[in-house]
Amino acid sequence: MSWYIYIVECKDGKLYTGITKDLERRVKEHNSGNGCRFTRYRHLVTLQYNRKVKTKQDALKEEARIKSLPRTKKFELIRE
Numbered sequence: 001m002s003w004y005i006y007i008v009e010c011k012d013g014k015l016y017t018g019i020t021k022d023l024e025r026r027v028k029e030h031n032s033g034n035g036c037r038f039t040r041y042r043h044l045v046t047l048q049y050n051r052k053v054k055t056k057q058d059a060l061k062e063e064a065r066i067k068s069l070p071r072t073k074k075f076e077l078i079r080e
Helices: 023-032 056-068 071-079
Strands: 003-010 015-020 045-053
Touching: 003 023, 003 056, 003 071, 015 023, 015 056, 015 071, 023 045, 045 056, 045 071
Parallel strands: none
Antiparallel strands: 003 015, 003 045
16 A cells, blocks of 8 residues: 655645645544644645655655755645
8 A cells, every 4th residue: 555745734834744544534634633733723734745655664754855855845846
């Protein structure tokens, strides 16, 4: 089963990057306030970016790389 790396934008403009096996379910969790502490009080979120990878290890590496990017680079990634 594939993994997804995703970026959501919160209603206050903040970006959150995560990984999941079920992208639709995870976005619903974020929007219900049950996703994670970061998005709990910032929902509603909008999915801005996602990419499928083969393994959890690949997803974790890419998540760490994206999280280390400055905000401007994250928006460049979203625009691609």
